[in-house]
Amino acid sequence: MSSVRKQYPFDLIEPKWQAKWEQEQTFRAWNPGEKIPANHPFSRRHSTLPPKYYILDMFPYPSGAGLHVGHPEGYTATDIIARYKRAVGFNVLHPMGWDAFGLPAEQYAIKTGQHPRKTTEQNIATFKRQIQSLGFSYDWSREVDTTDPEYFRWSQWIFLKLYNSWFNPKSNKAEPIETLSYPADITTPEQKKAWQDARRLAFVAETPVNWCPELGTVLANEEVIDGKSEVGGFQVVRKPMRQWMLRITAYAERLLQDLDSIDWPDSLKEMQRNWIGRSEGAEVLFKVASGSETIKVFTTRPDTLYGATYMVLSPEHPLVDQLLTAQWPANIPEKWKGSAESRATPADAVRAYREHASSKSDLERTELAKEKSGVFIGAYAINPVNKEPIPIWIADYVLASYGTGAIMAVPAHDSRDFEFAQKFGLPIRIVVEDPSGKDSAGFTGEGISVNSGPLTGLKTAEAKKKITAWLEEHGVGRKTINYKIRDWLFSRQRYWGEPFPIIWRNGQHEALPESALPVRPPDLTDFKPTPSGEPPLARATDWMNLPDGAVRETNTMPQWAGSCWYYLRYLDARNHDAFVGTAAEKYWMTGSSHSAPGVDLYVGGTEHAVLHLLYSRFWHKVLFDLGHVSTAEPFYKLVNQGLILGEDGQKMSKSRGNVVNPDDILKEFGADAFRLYEMFMGPLEMVKPWNTKGVEGVYRFLGRVWRLFVEEKSEVDFEQSITLSPGKGSELLEKISLNPKIQEIEPTPAQLRTLHATIKKVTEDIEGIRLNTAISALMVFVNEAMTWEKLPKSVMADFLKLLQPLAPHIAEELHEKLTGSSETLAYLDWPKFDPALLVENEIELPVQVNGKVRDVIRVPVDAPTQEIEKQALASEKVQAFIAGKEVKKIIVVPKRVVNIAVAG
């Protein structure tokens, strides 16, 4: 792979310290009330629990491919911060676990017949070994596995909370279903149950869903990308099915509003805002010209109502069949009637068009978006403001699932309506004038209303207000808010997921009691999905059919169920009686002047922007409403790590052959070099290409650190002996002695300045998560220290404390050599930076003429401005540029720069 020589015995050092950390449980985080052993290093520093700091990684799906270099990017960053926070005195919670339900394990099981439990266990073991070999300071006593019954019983328990709650719009929060009140005409138990069932946060609905035949399951909207499944990229079709849904739409407004209270990247917040898709507008009621029906439309531009020249319903709109006329009205263009083969009556045209529309896959509907299609249904609606009859059409550019599934078309001011009207020769009436004076046909912005009765002359915003008031006054409309977000389709036809704690009796669903948890999946040997969409669990008839005639729900929950709340389980991972204990929840989730509410820092990729990160916020808010958690938001601060590309600048993939395996890097350079390189590549959030040569660079740096601390001859002896008797590694390691240049002496002022400049830079950079520049500061220190004749022990000890979060193994080893103490660096005080030490007596000041540097002068740090000006003007080089010119102005920026502005 490369020719770089072995820099230091990382292969002995790293296992040594990893074993010590494990044996000592160095990184255990302590809960309130927990007894901390007196010999634990934490006790030596803290007599009571200090403020908490919760730093979280997105837990991985343990795939068969093993760890990828992308995983440790975020994990290294959080580990550095976790170690730093411990050093500055926090009780740090830094856990890891496994998001282990999911499709790949199940598909592997289908192929090989191997039970997914088995492959999952193997994959977890591999992931854990790989993660541990990087020396991350996780508290493994809190490890969670979403497929463990002791874990998923609580996923099921939260589902029961959702099932047994409703969203009260008055209090704007979830409440127990018992608080629901009933209208006067709801009296019988059956009626009451139906009323409840229609309002639960977890409910059953028959709606068109995303069915993926290849995967044999339905998918949530968030899991479908461009008409294909997010997993596998298979075709997805719309199909009406009876499924479990979660009422996330009830939380649309709060999910949107609360984004303002959290510290997330703007791009991510924007993605969630777009997904929630709030839009303000009005509902308008249109009466049908001949008939008693009214059609409700949603519009964000009620000010354009006078420009509505036709109306469009979605092909699936329930009123279409009622509204159809028996015969075509006289004198309408032939092309309004749809395809030539079936245009005898409006009913024929509608039937043909519906077939045409439903045969299109979602993908085709998107790709063919440019070509508008539709048919007239023979009926007319009356525009409430001007009583004008307008033709009613159906067209697939109107979606059944958004708004009311019907629109008023204003072709002059909506690009889609404009296209449609041009194609079918419908009238285009300008009702808003473009203020820039351009042609107003096709103008979709805000302007001045024209040809609009009482609205004429008003600005768009005022026209909206006025017409909305008019609609409300006349009972033909009102202000409304629409959201793009749909309820969350929550059931899957899979084996490898949490069963629902639900049974069915006489076609009615019932919740199982909490005492029945966990509901374990049955043992199966055939995990295949069924073509009909019947879940595989239905094959286990013994399991499904209960003695009293009830049957179990055979759908399972999606993978998101486990990842929605895992960060809460970490707080109290072994609690058998509750999903999290009250004291633990309060301690870790409550903010203070030192730390944020909820998770202080969450690091992960953007791929979960509208999946896990939205779902988690939703569940958390429900738990908050029901009094189970203390904060309205789970993740206070979030950082997205950027993707790591292959050496060729392309996305890493097996097919490109540019995948870097962390095991290979670790074997050659060690964990510390790997960690350093991942951080040294560039800013955490940035997309950046891998370069193995760069690993050699930081590896050489660690070699220089090593050689700075150890005596050369003992190192040479070590290298010779280890070749002769490789088995005696740890014994030989101890014989390497300290560099005799390191002595218990007072540091020189210059040495102190170097140290304290490094402390300042490293501290500020870690706080700001600028780990690449923190590393470069350590390099600058080492480059400087290598020139020193003697190395003061205190300075070198402080340097190791700064190095520890980034390269913990080598830092611990050298610290042990330096001090003779094997006590871990993890809980030693972070070095304090003393600004007084950075003050110099004389500084160099660049002198500019008209912004260009012409000379550098040395001045006392506290020299008065006049003195600096005088000295700057006295410079020969400067004189060459200002001679014979008029000096207009001299700017002296203290400790920064002098600029002389001259004329000409």
Added chain:
RNA sequence: GCCGGUGUGGCGAAAUGGCAGACGCACAGGACUUAAAAUCCUGGGAGGAUAACACCUCGUGUCGGUUCGAGUCCGACCACCGGCACCA
């Protein structure tokens, strides 16, 4: 189409409006070595100028602006990356 991000040496990058390119990679030269590797030292944006220095001009995607001074702030544009996309 809409939203967000990013453009700086051969490469990864750094720079509270104040000496552009820290740190590292790659490269070149030197020391050590029989030799190589490793290590240590030195050099380096481009162009010009010089015996050599000194020095000069240009330079942070493009064009313009604000400022004593702009990679950084403002305006317009271009390119690439990511997300959303018939959402009325």
